[in-house]
Amino acid sequence: MNFTNPVLFKELKLRFRSFKGFNGILFFLLAMCIFVFGYIFLTVNLTGTSYFKPSQSFVLFAFLSYIQLGLVLFTAPGLTAGSISSEREKQTLPILLTTSQSSFQIISGKMLSSVAFLLMLIVAGLPVYSLVFLFGGISPGDFVKIFLFLFVTLLAIGSIGVMFSTLIRRTVVSMIATYGMMLFLSVVTGFLFIIVIQMKAFNHMGTPVTSPSYLGQFLASINPAVLFATFLSPELNRSITEMTKINFPIWAGYLIFYGIVTALALFIAVKKLRVNMKRLK
Amino acid sequence: MIEIKGLTKKYGQFTALDDLNLTLDEGTVFGFVGANGAGKSTTFLIVSTLLQPTSGDVIINGVSVREKPADIRKLIGYMPDFFGVYDQLKADEYLDFYGASYGIPEEDRKKLIPQLLELVNLSHKRDSYVDLLSRGMKQRLCLARCLIHDPKVLILDEPASGLDPRARIEMRDILKTLKGMGKTILISSHILPELAEMCDEIGVIDNGKLIAHGSVAEIQKKLQGExxxxxxxxxxxxxxxxxxxxxxxxxxxxxxxxxxxxxxxxxxxxxxxxxxxxxxxxxxxxxxxxxxxxxxxxxxxxxxxxxxx
Known part of the structure; x- marks a missing residue:
């Protein structure tokens, strides 16, 4: 990581100078507060008790984790899918490309500035999030695990956004492509997983199938919602292993897949940012 | 200093640049003249490492654009015909960003930026946001940006286009100063008499072909038969x-x-x-x-x- 990255510093400066950045944090925290305090208020009132049980605290934690995941999945494309294409549209890209900065510096600067902004949103929400610790029921390990995988997801979706932004000339089209890819990874893979598991469960004679379902395991491993569900409900991990007949942790598959996706997307973006002068066309 | 050898650029069946050959000595101010779509900008884009040629090469100071584009970027300062600026960035921050992009240490940038702003008569605008500057001021700021890493070659694509007469004169004066500093300058313009005044050599390009090249006097002599x-x-x-x-x-x-x-x-x-x-x-x-x-x-x-x- 290059801390003297000029693009990163310029992007951070511009992002925090605009009202958009400030408004983003304000509305996110406001939504979090309304949700958390609203949930506590309703639970206490509906149950008729004047206290908040640890089991209810866990439900709140689960909801907040999915809100954070939703934030990452829906904000990361918006922040990264215009990173290069908007420079192209504003006619600032040719000048940037004639500077001495390497393509990797430019891409990583763009990527990290968006990631930093989203991380800041997540960190800004930590005080509200950590309210669940007050009532117990959550281990710090769960908390760290959730944040670590949120970060992995953020990097992957961010790098896909930067890649599409480099490959596609127009920001609108790049946004559509990135959101499409995000929806495929987070929603379509979930449906496909259910279909594959159902189809694999019984053969055409109606007898149970004992062979492993690699595709089912793969689809479960790349779906962020399934991964978070396995963190929040470890029994689900065992159920998936029984369904797919493959004993391989979902989180490991997730880490490998999105690690490769991040590296590949960044590699393509770096390679395609500038024209290859050596190759004859 | 600059050697353009058999440079050709084709888009499918259309030839934008056709076997361009040109040699320019160090310190030469070369004016590229041609109608819209003649091939001037295409040439400049290739020299600036922004466009891949179909064939041919450009050698600057012994460095090939094809082989070592990263080294070429250190040698050139490129000003496109149309360019944008970043919103919410002040004039000195704009130059600082590009200075950092060329790897100039912060201490040096602090000394360099006021000098460059003075050169382009924008010292009084150093705290102004660049998107609020007039077109002429933006052009001058962009020129200062081209100079931040002290390049040997300046590539200026229509630097005076869209400027009012006063801004044109200011731009011309700055270019004369740069000529006096010994920079090799490639400049294109539609304002031909302005080029004649400051260029050592002129090249006339039409339909991607260099159809005349020489000093202003030499080119005028071509018409002496009539x-x-x-x-x-x-x-x-x-x-x-x-x-x-x-x-x-x-x-x-x-x-x-x-x-x-x-x-x-x-x-x-x-x-x-x-x-x-x-x-x-x-x-x-x-x-x-x-x-x-x-x-x-x-x-x-x-x-x-x-x-x-």
Whole structure:
């Protein structure tokens, strides 16, 4: 990581100078507060008790984790899918490309500035999030695990956004492509997983199938919602292993897949940012 | 210093640049003249490592654009014909960002930026947001940006386009200063007389082909085989008109409107022109003046590109 990255510093400066950045944090925290305090208020009132049980605290934690995941999945494309294409549209890209900065510096600067902004949103929400610790029921390990995988997801979706932004000339089209890819990874893979598991469960004679379902395991491993569900409900991990007949942790598959996706997307973006002068066309 | 060898750029069947060959010495100010779509910007984009050529190469200071584009970027300062600026960035921050992009240490940038702003007469705008500057100011700031890493070569694509007359003059003065600093400058413009004033060499490009190249004087000389001559007479004289009509190298003779005299196109040699004038005087024609029109660069450009299609 290059801390003297000029693009990163310029992007951070511009992002925090605009009202958009400030408004983003304000509305996110406001939504979090309304949700958390609203949930506590309703639970206490509906149950008729004047206290908040640890089991209810866990439900709140689960909801907040999915809100954070939703934030990452829906904000990361918006922040990264215009990173290069908007420079192209504003006619600032040719000048940037004639500077001495390497393509990797430019891409990583763009990527990290968006990631930093989203991380800041997540960190800004930590005080509200950590309210669940007050009532117990959550281990710090769960908390760290959730944040670590949120970060992995953020990097992957961010790098896909930067890649599409480099490959596609127009920001609108790049946004559509990135959101499409995000929806495929987070929603379509979930449906496909259910279909594959159902189809694999019984053969055409109606007898149970004992062979492993690699595709089912793969689809479960790349779906962020399934991964978070396995963190929040470890029994689900065992159920998936029984369904797919493959004993391989979902989180490991997730880490490998999105690690490769991040590296590949960044590699393509770096390679395609500038024209290859050596190759004859 | 700059050697362009067989540079060709094709888009499918369309040839935007056709076997361009050019050699420029260090410190030369080269003016690229051509109509829109002639191939000027394509050439500049390739030299600036922004566009891949179909064939050919550009060598700057012994470095090939094809082989070492990263090294070329350190040698050049490129100003596109159309460019944008970042919102919410001040003039000095704009230069600081590009200075950092060229790896200039922060301490050096702090000293350099006020000097550059002074060079382009923008010292008073250092705290202004760049998107709020006028077009002329943005052009000057962009020029300062080109100079931040002290490049040997400046590539300026239509730097004066869209500027009002005052801004044009300011830009021209800055370019003269840069010429005085010994920079090799490649500049394209539609304002041909302005190029003539500051360029050492001119290249005329049409349909992707370099159709004329040389000093301004050399290119003008190409048109010397045909010149327009105006003869003013003290009184309209049929004798004078018939005298010039009978001359062997005179064509397109016309009476002057609102004045006594004639104008005609002359295609003869200089010696024959002297003889014609001598004979006219010996014949007692009432000649007040005998004037050869100096062809300006616009005429030269129009003439050279006339038959290029």
């Amino acid at each position: 010149k327009m001559i105006t003869v003013r007479l003290a009184a309209q004289s049929a004798e004078a008109i018939s005298f010039f009509e009978e001359q062997p190298f005179v064509t397109s003779i016309e009476k002057l409107e609102g004045d006594e005299g004639v104008s005609f196109i002359y295609r003869g040699e200089e010696a024959e022109q002297i003889d014609m004038l001598k004979q006219a005087i010996l014949n007692d024609l009432p000649i007040l003046s005998f004037m050869e029109h100096v062809t300006n660069l616009e005429d030269v450009f129009m003439e050279i590109t006339k038959g290029a299609d």
